[in-house]
Amino acid sequence: MKDAVALKIALPKIPDIELVAIEGLDRLARHMGIADEKIGEAKILVAEAVVNALEHAGEKNPTVRVEFLMTTKELVIFVRDYGKGFEPASVEKPDIRNKIGAKNKRGWGLQLMQSMSDDFHIESGSHGTKITIKKLLS
Amino acid sequence: MEQPFTLTSEMRDNCLVITTSGYVNNVGGEAIAAEFGRHFEGGTKHVVVNLAQSKVVNSIGMSFLIEIIEQLQEVDGKLVFTNLDPAVEKMLAIMGLFKFAGKESTVEDAVKSFSGQK
Numbered sequence: 001m002k003d004a005v006a007l008k009i010a011l012p013k014i015p016d017i018e019l020v021a022i023e024g025l026d027r028l029a030r031h032m033g034i035a036d037e038k039i040g041e042a043k044i045l046v047a048e049a050v051v052n053a054l055e056h057a058g059e060k061n062p063t064v065r066v067e068f069l070m071t072t073k074e075l076v077i078f079v080r081d082y083g084k085g086f087e088p089a090s091v092e093k094p095d096i097r098n099k100i101g102a103k104n105k106r107g108w109g110l111q112l113m114q115s116m117s118d119d120f121h122i123e124s125g126s127h128g129t130k131i132t133i134k135k136l137l138s
Numbered sequence: 139m140e141q142p143f144t145l146t147s148e149m150r151d152n153c154l155v156i157t158t159s160g161y162v163n164n165v166g167g168e169a170i171a172a173e174f175g176r177h178f179e180g181g182t183k184h185v186v187v188n189l190a191q192s193k194v195v196n197s198i199g200m201s202f203l204i205e206i207i208e209q210l211q212e213v214d215g216k217l218v219f220t221n222l223d224p225a226v227e228k229m230l231a232i233m234g235l236f237k238f239a240g241k242e243s244t245v246e247d248a249v250k251s252f253s254g255q256k
Contacts, residue, residue: 016142018196019140019161022194023140040223040226043193043225044196044225047196048196051198094233096233096235096237097234099201099204105202105205106197106201108201109197112229112232112233115232116228
């Protein structure tokens with residue numbers, strides 16, 4: 001069995017920068033011999049987590065730090081921003097029936113991260129937000 | 139690397155078929171909505187969105203698709219997704235999009251579904 005591999009990236013707030021993280025994840029998966037179909041959901045999780053973090057990163061320190069820890073069995077994704085944080089419990093769960101006809105059709109990120117991951121943890125405070133996502137790969 | 143977003147469109151049997159390539163983010167979603175808008179003004183009510191070449195999408199991009207679904211509902215029209223990557227299909231299912239939009243394996247199947255041949 002191959003040893004675990006890790007990747008740490010600091011992403012500046014520029015358009016489509018989440019693709020750099022997704023490309024990094026793809027490279028790790030290829031190295032570990034993980035099939036494309038196993039990693040597809042993880043790529044969407046990374047896109048949601050990074051876009052969400054960049055949106056909440058604020059202007060003072062808009063960098064988002066991403067870390068992957070991958071074995072052949074699982075992937076752990078850490079995403080950290082340095083924004084003003086938020087209260088996760090206060091985020092309304094989106095419902096398509098309410099979104100149709102509503103002005104704001106966004107707000108799906110947390111719901112998707114929770115539903116598509118095998119474990120999801122969020123810590124948020126006045127110094128930023130840390131998201132930890134686990135995805136089983138086998 | 140996931141390619142930058144591009145799209146093509148064509149009319150097939152009175153259906154607008156939009157085929158995307160690359161990452162569907164806010165820019166991609168907006169481009170799909172703009173392409174749809176041009177045809178919607180002309181009376182198009184049947185729309186197929188072929189995501190065969192878009193393996194990564196984000197929910198902001200997909201929120202523009204909700205806008206299209208909403209506009210089609212107002213004229214008794216429908217949107218059908220095709221060629222979905224399993225991960226993208228799961229994402230759309232979690233968002234509940236298939237309550238208001240269809241899905242088919244291929245563009246041909248989607249076009250047939252509108253004409254009642256399927």
